[in-house]
Amino acid sequence: MNDFVELAGVKVELRSLIYTVRGQQVMLDRDLAALYGVETKAFNQAVKRNEGRFPSRFRFRLTASEAENLRSQIVTSSWGGTRYLPYAFTEQGVAMLSAVLRSDRAIEVSIGIMDAFVEMRRSIMRSAGLSQRMSALEGRQLEHERVSDERFEKIFGYLEASAVPTQRIFYEGETFDAFVLLSSIVRKAEEEIVLVDGYIDAATLNVLAKKKENVRCAVVTYPGRGFAKEDLAAFEWQHGPLAVAESRSFHDRFLVLDGREAYHVGASLKDAGKRAFALSRLEDPAMVANLVARIEGLFDDPERKKTPSCRPF
Structure with a gap:
């Protein structure tokens, strides 16, 4: 996937759709649904039918204060009067989506998003002027980067195997x-x-x-x-x-x-x-x-x- 995607007729940098919540990098359900080309409601229903694949460390619902804080940060598009508290997906949650939305587009999108998460981590490591929270996140991610990379390799290996051969x-x-x-x-x-x-x-x-x-x-x-x-x-x-x-x-x-x-x-x-x-x-x-x-x-x-x-x- 390209570094830029089109959402609601506006070109948006993929990395700009990644936010920091509870010390983790996450993406919101509405942005993911748009990337996968489905309605947010249908997207969340598909995830709900596979709840066992999405423990709380993969997906969690924002609190009212977290949602309001993000609302003030997002300038690329309006939330359009959203009445529900959105779900946030961590890196592991995004990787697992390919097992739920089984299509070539889903796999392509997930790989593109994973690349964006990796690039975001590299940017964090290169940036010296980030906030204290970002510095703490950087230290944690540096410590676990090797383990995380191995985990993602196993996840994508599982997703490849999930297309059952004859x-x-x-x-x-x-x-x-x-x-x-x-x-x-x-x-x-x-x-x-x-x-x-x-x-x-x-x-x-x-x-x-x-x-x-x-x-x-x-x-x-x-x-x-x-x-x-x-x-x-x-x-x-x-x-x-x-x-x-x-x-x-x-x-x-x-x-x-x-x-x-x-x-x-x-x-x-x-x-x-x-x-x-x-x-x-x-x-x-x-x-x-x-x-x-x-x-x-x-x-x-x-x-x-x-x-x-x-x-x-």
């Missing part, structure tokens, strides 16, 4: 990358997730726990190879019932979303990334339908159901 090979040691991709696949489900995996433990449940709220879960695993009862109880207490069927009918691992989308996983989820394995999406609808029908049959068989009161479909 197939991928993971090599030995890529456990974090495998966990991120499997979690992103799980979060695609809107109604139900079914996992076929002969060996399940707490690490497997940790992947399933990344699902959206109210999405049902079921697993098919080998007899006698189930997870600890306390792990199951902890999962169900926090994430809802988990239907379990025991069977040796499957050798390979499969992950099925909403009865329509299926992935073949070359390793048990608990071991994903410990050794090389492949993951690929099944593209043939008839093949997926047949797989789903066979899984449903296991839950129809009372001798193979470990939890007869639970039914995932």
Whole structure:
């Protein structure tokens, strides 16, 4: 992105949209919405639907006095009678927006804003005549600059991985990358997730726990190879019932979303990334339908159901 952007017909320097609030550099929701090309209300609604991604250190609401103080500083445009207290997004919050607003423009805008934050930090370090608050911020940022840069690299690596590929090979040691991709696949489900995996433990449940709220879960695993009862109880207490069927009918691992989308996983989820394995999406609808029908049959068989009161479909 260029150093200058157009907002409300006025050319504005991108760095001028970054303010200092509570000793942090932040951007306001209305400016971010304009940059992403959406209405402020729609922008905040999209963020609200993903509140778990935006803890208070990523996003916070201005107090009345903070808003009034900013209002007196902003000269590039009028607040136009805004009746609500705006939200402020820190650097981490802006980086996380690309995971919520999934578009090429969103990614491009986020990268441009990150560059502006970096340039702002450099300007602070070069400026000798800043206020005492800016000097304190400079010292803190100098101390944590290396850690922050590494954090942003991880965030953008996650955002790149969030565009789920149809197939991928993971090599030995890529456990974090495998966990991120499997979690992103799980979060695609809107109604139900079914996992076929002969060996399940707490690490497997940790992947399933990344699902959206109210999405049902079921697993098919080998007899006698189930997870600890306390792990199951902890999962169900926090994430809802988990239907379990025991069977040796499957050798390979499969992950099925909403009865329509299926992935073949070359390793048990608990071991994903410990050794090389492949993951690929099944593209043939008839093949997926047949797989789903066979899984449903296991839950129809009372001798193979470990939890007869639970039914995932």
